[in-house]
Structures are given as structure tokens and as C-alpha cells.
Amino acid sequence: MSQPIKLSIPSDPKYLGLIRKVLQELLDSSDVPDDTARRLILCVDEACANVIKHSYEGSCDEPIEATFTIAGDDFKVQIRDYGKQCDLSQIKPRDLEDIKPGGLGTHFINEIMDDVSYCTNRTKGTLLTMIKKIKTGLTSTQNKG
Amino acid sequence: MSQPIKLSIPSDPKYLGLIRKVLQELLDSSDVPDDTARRLILCVDEACANVIKHSYEGSCDEPIEATFTIAGDDFKVQIRDYGKQCDLSQIKPRDLEDIKPGGLGTHFINEIMDDVSYCTNRTKGTLLTMIKKIKTGLTSTQNKG
């Protein structure tokens, strides 16, 4: 697959379910194991939720573009927004010792993904790139055998 | 909803299920009745299948871009390809009296959609625009009441 799958949704939380469905379907069809798929879906959901909350500050009708590429063992997702750019050092999880609501999204992303980078080197908005090495159906069958 | 939902897939028949799922999800969330949703999904599937067969002549790794907009009572879908442009007069269903395989896709599209237009007025490929007046959940509830 060299042509990626792209999905663009409005920045409304009600479309997060749509983006999860698309990704589920895509990962299923690539024979990515269920538990891995679940975690990748979580990261994409959290990244989009952060775009809605922080980049678009709750505005529901701005574009969020997600691009999914599966190439070999690499699953790559890019999330592009055109909202407020922030000081990248601000993007960080809370201290997990401190049990309080919030600050978990970026922790999930950092914990699950192998590589996470935010790029604001453009006129508007941010491009988030997340990469995860995955075992597709083929690879995991070989491992079992 | 003024930001449309966009989905771009490779021109491989295996992604037709993905595009159907996305549309199902979107129409569900807009409370479009099931039977209407089913017919709209059929049209989009047929249009994409035609792009794969005729515009890309079976090549599986070219982009197909679908854009869905629901505005008021209008459901609009645009299918963009970058393949072979054809003589638009060639795009027509077979005579239905003549029972034979093939030639049904465009018949479904013409029968179901209120407005269908193909535009080749660009350097590469075709933009198909299909529009259907729909009753969303709200409208149909009012009709029942």
C-alpha cells in the first residue's frame, strides 16, 4: 500500500467515533492483532481530541486531517490541524504519581507509539506524526509457528 | 456541518467496504433512514467501482477521493479521480430490457440520485458530483407526526 488512506473530519467530538471505525476497519483488513489495533486507535482518538481541545479551543467546524500509512512493519499516522500553534514544550503528560483528572492523553500516546513528533514549521497549525512498529497477521503467524 | 467529511482510498476494490462503512456511520449519525442510507451507499460504491474499472483500468494504487457533505436536506457526494478521462457520452447504463451482466452501476446511480454530473474540465481525471434530497431523522419524524 503506497497510496495512504486519508480521512478529514470536522473538529467535532461526535466524529471521533467515525475516525475510530475507519482505523479499526483498516487495521482489521491489514490483519493487525486486536490488542495492538485497540491501542493505535486510542492514540489517534487522543491526538484528535487534543486538536479539538487545544488547537481549535473547542471550535467544532475546523478541519482535522488524518493520514494512515501501513508500509511493511510500520504503521504511520499523521494528524494535521490548522489551529493555534503552541509551544511544543507545553505538550506533555502530567506526573502520573499525581492522581487527578486530565493529562493522560499525551501519556497514552508516548507510551504506545514508538515515535512521536509535532511539527509547527508551517504557516498555520500543526502536523503530528506518530509511528508504531506493528506485527501484521503475517508476521505474528510466523512468530507463533 | 460546513466542513465536509473526506475520505481518500487507494483504487483497490478491497477498500470499497471501508468507504461503505464510513458513509454508513455518517448517515447513521445524521439520522438518515436505513433504506435511504442503503441506496446512497450503493451509489457511492458503484461510482468508486467504475473509477477503478474504467478510469484507472484496474490499477489498484491510484487515489480515489470521496467528499461527503450533508447540508440541510441535501446529501452531496463528490468522487474525484486522476485517471483516464472518457467521453462523457460513453457513461450510460445498458438497456434494461436486455438482460445481461454489466451496465447496471450507472443505472443505479441515475435511478437513486436526484442530480448526477461528471466534470472532466481539469488536467487529469474526473469529478463526479451526486446530489440527493434526503429526509434526515428530524424531517421524517415530522412527517410521521
Add this chain to the structure above:
Amino acid sequence: MSIDLKLDKAGDAVTLSVNGDIDMSSSTKMRDALAPLFHTDNKVVVVDLSGVSYIDSSGIATLVEGLQWSHNSKNKFRLAALTPGVKDVFEIARLLTVFEVFETKELALAP
């Protein structure tokens, strides 16, 4: 998203049960299973569509081919258990009356 196929032979009748969406990516698989059924001594070939909620023009085209194969081989060709979604597509294609259509697989198999 692929379809599952099951073959059931009983006497001189054979039933092909299809499960899943029949679209451009899966109709060839159904065609490959259906075609050989007309080359044997099956008097009746039934396609059970109870597990199919979606069919597109490529699926319909394959069933129209089945009709032609049955004319050539003198076997009967019957469709059973169309779900509302599938029935609707046949109706838009104006093909519902062209096929022998039965409510259930059992009725389609009755002599």
C-alpha cells in the same frame, strides 16, 4: 470484508450459501463457486442469500450469469431468502421477476 461461502448438496440439488457483502472485491469469489455447479448433474442450483445484507451491480451481474448458465445447462437456478437490502437492489435493477425467488432455502429446494 470478504464473503464466506458454503456448499450443501442434497439429492440432485445444491445450495450455495453466501455470507457477507457481495461487492466488486468479493463477487469473483461467488462466481468461481457458482460456475462449476452448472457443469454437474445438479437439477436445482439454489443461492441462499439470507446472510447477505449488501449486494452491488457486480454481484447482480454474477447472478445474471448464473441465469444464463442455467439456461444453457437446463438446470434450475433459484434465489432464496433475499434480505430487504438485497431485494431493493434487485427491484431497482428491475430483475426481481426475472429470477425464481423463494422466501426460504427450504421452499427453494422443495420439488
Add this chain to the structure above:
Amino acid sequence: MSIDLKLDKAGDAVTLSVNGDIDMSSSTKMRDALAPLFHTDNKVVVVDLSGVSYIDSSGIATLVEGLQWSHNSKNKFRLAALTPGVKDVFEIARLLTVFEVFETKELALAP
């Protein structure tokens, strides 16, 4: 994609059963249902998560709030029937041990 909520009061315990995906679009609904349960004379507040296969950080945040409300109100706060997907998220958040978690709703309600 929204969640369904069901409230079940039995003696001085109350169970909130959640069905569906808990995400940014639905967690507020769960929060609105959960918050008032700590203002009444419920000794035990149970959230039955057997119908939830997906939860994100906003859902977890709401449950962490529940924990805080329970500390303030001296009611017990318990989670029941975590599906593998939900359990995994709690584990990545390192929060599984912070909550009282029970295999089933019945066990969570046992005195």
C-alpha cells in the same frame, strides 16, 4: 456513537451501567449521571463497565473524578466488569490499583 446509561438502586447501593464507547463526545454524559450519585445516601456507587469496549482519557478522567467525589462524600466507589480493552487502558494509565475493581457487578455490590 453515544452511550446508554442505566441506573439501578438496590438498598443503599446504586449501580450506573454504561453501554457504548466512552470518549470525548460521551464522557460528559457519564459525568452528569455520576456526579449526583455521591450527593445522596448511597453507601456504594458502582459503575458497571461490562458494556464498554472503548474508553479514552476523558472517560478515565471522569472516573478519577468519581474517586475524588467518593473521598469527599465517604461513599464507596467501585468499578465492575472491565472488558479487556478498558482494562488495558487503565493499565497503561497505571490506575488499575487506584480503583476498587471487581470482576462482576454482583461482586461489587456484595457487602
